[in-house]
Amino acid sequence: MDTRERLIESTRELLRERGYVGTSPKAIQARAGAGQGSMYHHFDGKPALALAALDRNAAELRDRAERTLDGRGGVVARIGAYLRRERDALAGCPVGRLAQDPDVVADPALRAPVEETFTWLTGRLTALLDEGRENGELDGALDPAATAAALVAVVQGGYVLARATESAEVYARAVDGMLALLDRARLKG
Template sequence: MYGDSVDKRERLIESTRELLWERGYVGTSPKAIQERSGAGQGSMYHHFQGKSELALAAIGRNADDLRAKAEAEFAGPGSVVERIAVYLRRERDVLKGCPVGKLTQDPDVMADPDLRRPVEETFGWLTGRLAELLDEGRAAGELDRSLDPAATATALVAVLQGGYVLARAAGSPDVFAKAVEGALGLLATKEN
């Protein structure tokens, strides 16, 4: 019975993650979550006090996954620019958008401090981690000393998130790829 309970909780969280990515918070009804997860209303309210608590668990899981994937790439082999390139070029469902970034367009998520927090913290972490890498690249002589790590890290995050928006507008992931390659081209230029 314990195993079934954990399984239902996981199915509820995973179903909510998918629905939030597809439909946003308002479009993710408890009924849709229950249908997708195969869990009944009793199971949902046994594990979570309501939609908001379940959404928070799902958003937190998305944020944790984003951080874990990014950190694995940032800590991998190669130069700073090579590691950032691996992160930026990683295969993504570009036309679906970023599961964390899309939430910034959801007024109900942004209006709720608890739901907003993991989104804000994730982008803060990502920007900070990229700034650390860029500073490491400057110290190693790989990047120009005049490069501002914090500003450049913010620009890289903006390129990714903006790339998703432009690709969705164009209906083509090629736009995202061009944005990434443009950003990497700027990093590759080093004053001698």
């Protein structure tokens, strides 16, 4: 892995662990094993490097979600697989984590990938729930957009609760509670 690549990967880790405000160029360089000069040769500055790292975090989140949600099986089963997918709940969401950062929210270029990721994910879940209504798996009275928003929120809130209590279990419990409720909207046989 070349220096430029190590800088991006180190920044991805630090953004997830400490957020944007809590991550200094010095810390990035130390983790990447690169000097000041290297970093400023490859990137304009902290915002540019953070953007490169954040874009990669967003792309990875989307790819993983796509693979799980496009899979085989019923709509509820696929959503369940996505919510229960192995994740490091204590580390926080590599994208949602940044939504709390004042300097990210204040910079349109940095906020864009965060907003786009959630807009896409919510839209994908909405389409999936709608598909379930069409094919008779789900009750037609279910509101796809509102349910999709609740699903994404449970995941993000699960990360928050996990960090607050330093327990990954709480994430799993919240997701289980949500999926049990969603299961009630399934039409029987």
